[in-house]
Amino acid sequence: MKAVKYILLSYFQQNFFGTLGMVIALVFFIFGNIAVFKYGRMELSGELISWKSFYLGLILLLAILSIHLKRMVKSNASALLPDYKKRQSMAACFWLLLFAVWPVIITSYFGFPLLLNTAVFLFTTAVCLNIFFKYGDHIIPLLFIIWILRLVYELAGITVEAPLFSALRNYWPAENQVHFSVILLLISFLLLYFFVRSYFKLSILDFENENGDNTDPWARDFDKTGPILARLLDKKLQKTTALRKGSYLSKLIKLFQFSLFSPGIHVSLNSIHFGFMLLYMASVYFLLSGWMFLASRVIIVVLTLIYQISAAFIAADFLHHRSHLSMLWVWAGLDSRKKFSRVSALAYYFTAAKQYIIVTLSFIVITASLNLLSPYEMLILMVYGLSIYAILPSLSLIFSSSIQSPSAKGWTFTNIIAAIIMMPIFDQLIGVFSWPVFLTLMIIGIISIWRAMNIWKHSEYDFSGPEVYL
Amino acid sequence: MAQKVHLNFQINPSSGEPIYKQLIEQINRLILSGFLKAGDGLPSVRQAASSLEVNPMTISKAYSLLESNGLLERRRGRGMVVAENHTKPQNMGRRLEKITPVLAEAAAQARQLNIPKKELLQKLAELLEE
Amino acid sequence: MNNIVISLKNLSKSFDEKQVLKSLDFEIHKGMIVGLLGKNGAGKSTLIKCLLGLLRPDEGRAQVLAEDSFNISSAVKQRIGYVPQTMTGFRWMRIETMLEYTGSFYSKWNEKKVNTLLKEWDLDPWTKISALSEGERQKLSIIQAMGHEPDIFIFDEPVASLDPAARRKFIKQLIELNLDENKTMLFSTHITSDLERAAAEIAFLKDGQIALQGDLASIKEKIKRLHIRSLKELPEQLPIKNVLHSNRNHNSAVLTVNGVDESDIKRIKEQYGADVSAENLNLEEIFLELNR
Numbered sequence: 001m002k003a004v005k006y007i008l009l010s011y012f013q014q015n016f017f018g019t020l021g022m023v024i025a026l027v028f029f030i031f032g033n034i035a036v037f038k039y040g041r042m043e044l045s046g047e048l049i050s051w052k053s054f055y056l057g058l059i060l061l062l063a064i065l066s067i068h069l070k071r072m073v074k075s076n077a078s079a080l081l082p083d084y085k086k087r088q089s090m091a092a093c094f095w096l097l098l099f100a101v102w103p104v105i106i107t108s109y110f111g112f113p114l115l116l117n118t119a120v121f122l123f124t125t126a127v128c129l130n131i132f133f134k135y136g137d138h139i140i141p142l143l144f145i146i147w148i149l150r151l152v153y154e155l156a157g158i159t160v161e162a163p164l165f166s167a168l169r170n171y172w173p174a175e176n177q178v179h180f181s182v183i184l185l186l187i188s189f190l191l192l193y194f195f196v197r198s199y200f201k202l203s204i205l206d207f208e209n210e211n212g213d214n215t216d217p218w219a220r221d222f223d224k225t226g227p228i229l230a231r232l233l234d235k236k237l238q239k240t241t242a243l244r245k246g247s248y249l250s251k252l253i254k255l256f257q258f259s260l261f262s263p264g265i266h267v268s269l270n271s272i273h274f275g276f277m278l279l280y281m282a283s284v285y286f287l288l289s290g291w292m293f294l295a296s297r298v299i300i301v302v303l304t305l306i307y308q309i310s311a312a313f314i315a316a317d318f319l320h321h322r323s324h325l326s327m328l329w330v331w332a333g334l335d336s337r338k339k340f341s342r343v344s345a346l347a348y349y350f351t352a353a354k355q356y357i358i359v360t361l362s363f364i365v366i367t368a369s370l371n372l373l374s375p376y377e378m379l380i381l382m383v384y385g386l387s388i389y390a391i392l393p394s395l396s397l398i399f400s401s402s403i404q405s406p407s408a409k410g411w412t413f414t415n416i417i418a419a420i421i422m423m424p425i426f427d428q429l430i431g432v433f434s435w436p437v438f439l440t441l442m443i444i445g446i447i448s449i450w451r452a453m454n455i456w457k458h459s460e461y462d463f464s465g466p467e468v469y470l
Numbered sequence: 471m472a473q474k475v476h477l478n479f480q481i482n483p484s485s486g487e488p489i490y491k492q493l494i495e496q497i498n499r500l501i502l503s504g505f506l507k508a509g510d511g512l513p514s515v516r517q518a519a520s521s522l523e524v525n526p527m528t529i530s531k532a533y534s535l536l537e538s539n540g541l542l543e544r545r546r547g548r549g550m551v552v553a554e555n556h557t558k559p560q561n562m563g564r565r566l567e568k569i570t571p572v573l574a575e576a577a578a579q580a581r582q583l584n585i586p587k588k589e590l591l592q593k594l595a596e597l598l599e600e
Numbered sequence: 601m602n603n604i605v606i607s608l609k610n611l612s613k614s615f616d617e618k619q620v621l622k623s624l625d626f627e628i629h630k631g632m633i634v635g636l637l638g639k640n641g642a643g644k645s646t647l648i649k650c651l652l653g654l655l656r657p658d659e660g661r662a663q664v665l666a667e668d669s670f671n672i673s674s675a676v677k678q679r680i681g682y683v684p685q686t687m688t689g690f691r692w693m694r695i696e697t698m699l700e701y702t703g704s705f706y707s708k709w710n711e712k713k714v715n716t717l718l719k720e721w722d723l724d725p726w727t728k729i730s731a732l733s734e735g736e737r738q739k740l741s742i743i744q745a746m747g748h749e750p751d752i753f754i755f756d757e758p759v760a761s762l763d764p765a766a767r768r769k770f771i772k773q774l775i776e777l778n779l780d781e782n783k784t785m786l787f788s789t790h791i792t793s794d795l796e797r798a799a800a801e802i803a804f805l806k807d808g809q810i811a812l813q814g815d816l817a818s819i820k821e822k823i824k825r826l827h828i829r830s831l832k833e834l835p836e837q838l839p840i841k842n843v844l845h846s847n848r849n850h851n852s853a854v855l856t857v858n859g860v861d862e863s864d865i866k867r868i869k870e871q872y873g874a875d876v877s878a879e880n881l882n883l884e885e886i887f888l889e890l891n892r
Contacts, residue, residue: 081702484883525775525798528817
């Protein structure tokens with residue numbers, strides 16, 4: 001039991017800033033949302049029955065869990081700890097029980113609207129994914145916040161009307177929703193195929209560092225599961241070639257391509273998320289009628305996207321992806337592994353960006369295709385979540401004690417952009433515009449710019465030493 | 471009753487000569503010279519391995535070989551002790567046998583360097599005086 | 601009674617095009633301390649990882665206590681202590697939490713012993729792992745592997761970052777363990793002096809195979825360097841058996857042999873009026889000779 005406790009604890013530790021950010025963000029948003037009263041009411045209720053969403057969510061979750069289990073600690077030694085997997089699974093289940101199952105039951109029982117349930121479901125998924133894949137961690141704060149906020153609203157009997165929502169609803173006839181869902185379903189299957197395909201492309205080499213050491217015992221499990229599909233692999237994609245020539249732009253493009261199609265579970269999962277997101281956005285706007293309406297909304301969302309991508313770029317934590325980083329360097333034709341140029345940073349961020357487009361999006365899409373959420377609700381979730389996500393990097397920067405941390409660089413820009421873009425978008429989409437939040441973000445932004453300026457001057461980072469990826 | 475003697479083995483693990491051989495050599499000398507008498511106890515394998523910081527199997531091997539040679543014997547409750555019939559310091563013949571290799575080497579070198587017998591024996595006498 | 605603890609048969613492992621292990625055979629018996637020697641890149645870590653099921657071999661079979669390495673049972677895992685080359689740990693944890701965490705996986709954990717070792721190795725349990733030096737981390741890895749009192753120890757370059765004093769302490773620990781509890785150990789390193797103290801058997805890994813394995817003392821007795829000085833010109837090929845290496849220069853030659861044949865020596869002496877002396881080689885020199 002102690003082992004389970006420690007696994008859970010390490011999870012929290014790993015997400016210290018996430019947790020801290022979550023708490024602080026929660027405070028801000030509650031505080032900020034008091035301002036909502038001034039703007040009116042907000043209504044986000046869905047149509048489906050609570051229990052259905054709960055069960056669907058659970059089934060989906062179990063399906064994912066059964067695909068594979070990932071070792072939490074990238075340490076060879078953990079492979080030899082007796083019953084490690086079992087305990088890790090137990091930790092995941094505990095987490096589920098602690099944070100997900102009971103809220104879902106309660107909300108279902110009390111008949112709280114779908115959004116709440118979905119949020120909880122996504123939260124659950126994210127957590128388990130985090131424990132099992134280590135990608136859902138960023139989603140937890142956002143979902144938790146949404147959940148609490150919605151709960152608060154529901155309990156207080158508050159409904160908030162968002163200008164865009166009503167507009168969207170007017171432009172979203174029921175019959176279109178069906179088409180949309182079908183299309184999304186097809187797209188998601190296609191993407192799932194890519195995902196599976198690239199997943200099974202994985203070879204042990206993806207997890208080897210420069211010394212040829214296998215840094216991820218999880219890859220061992222892959223050995224057992226991938227024989228059939230592995231034959232479908234396109235070996236070429238597995239090989240990376242050095243790009244010595246070419247302009248920065250071409251290198252960037254190559255890197256982007258690489259990041260979309262490269263093998264390696266982290267990166268391919270991200271590709272899929274990214275793909276999901278892009279396609280989703282495209283689908284939504286394709287289906288919406290009305291040019292002017294479309295244009296303005298596209299602009300808003302694309303801006304958000306850009307903002308998020310840039311935030312994500314810079315929000316990457318290098319040390320988690322040493323092996324991929326070195327591959328990227330090779331691709332970018334960079335000579336010294338230790339030298340860290342801005343181009344390589346940007347290039348790396350392309351890849352990392354996808355990680356931060358997070359599991360939320362793919363699950364949002366999946367839930368959409370299964371008709372659990374309506375598209376506009378998903379949109380809200382996405383923007384809401386992504387914006388909240390912006391706070392975390394800022395906090396991380398402030399609390400980051402290591403001047404050497406490359407991630408500190410990037411957190412800078414997040415905040416400026418966040419402050420500028422986020423509030424108006426919130427206002428447009430959700431009807432939440434609060435000065436306190438805005439000001440806080442500006443302050444955080446300024447502090448982080450100042451800090452980052454110092455860090456930006458450093459061009460060399462020490463990437464030596466193994467990093468535990470929890 | 472013979473006491474357990476405190477022995478100071480000097481082992482060089484990084485020499486070309488296996489440790490067990492070095493040990494045998496040293497124990498032999500100690501017995502030959504009379505420092506170790508019949509009935510004297512030797513440190514246990516454990517003690518020796520621990521104090522010399524070497525693999526215990528090397529100690530065992532040395533002891534076993536010495537036991538089979540008749541130099542040591544195993545006594546219940548006491549471990550390895552010097553065997554009775556090797557109490558007397560080795561006779562001259564045996565001792566000379568021990569030193570023969572060294573002398574042979576000296577002789578070989580003397581031949582190579584073309585040193586006549588007289589000069590060599592003189593030098594040896596000088597050295598013995600020291 | 602089967603006292604083979606570790607068994608590798610016909611093991612092959614390649615990484616991309618490079619074949620690291622080639623049809624390798626290797627066995628370790630109970631209670632032995634075996635030193636695994638090899639150049640950097642020879643495949644020592646690969647061998648160890650295949651042995652422990654951390655890597656899957658392309659061919660062949662690896663077994664620990666008669667169980668397939670890739671599927672070691674929980675019960676057998678309880679009996680294995682592994683010190684990897686690099687220790688990755690929860691950086692936020694303190695030493696004591698790390699040890700507590702590790703200990704929680706095992707049915708028996710000797711806390712007293714762990715605390716004694718911590719004291720002996722000068723580690724403050726309250727220190728965070730992220731604050732430890734390379735050497736300290738290595739010491740911690742070792743302690744981690746000892747706490748559950750395994751029967752089998754696998755050390756992959758465990759002392760690379762330790763100073764001579766710490767290394768001695770470690771060797772002493774090993775010897776004590778082997779003495780008291782007859783533990784089986786596999787110790788991969790390139791510090792030959794440590795092996796000369798602690799190991800009973802040496803295995804040389806070269807070109808993907810175990811080029812030589814045997815009792816350390818026997819190896820030292822067999823592998824010798826012969827110095828031949830003769831009055832006549834020596835032929836290209838000297839009629840000596842088991843030559844590992846030879847370097848001839850008109851009237852003199854230096855040969856490394858694996859097993860000195862007295863009759864051969866006598867013949868050389870007579871035929872060429874040569875002076876032949878045999879030089880004992882220590883493990884480092886033997887290692888160099890084998891890797892030439």
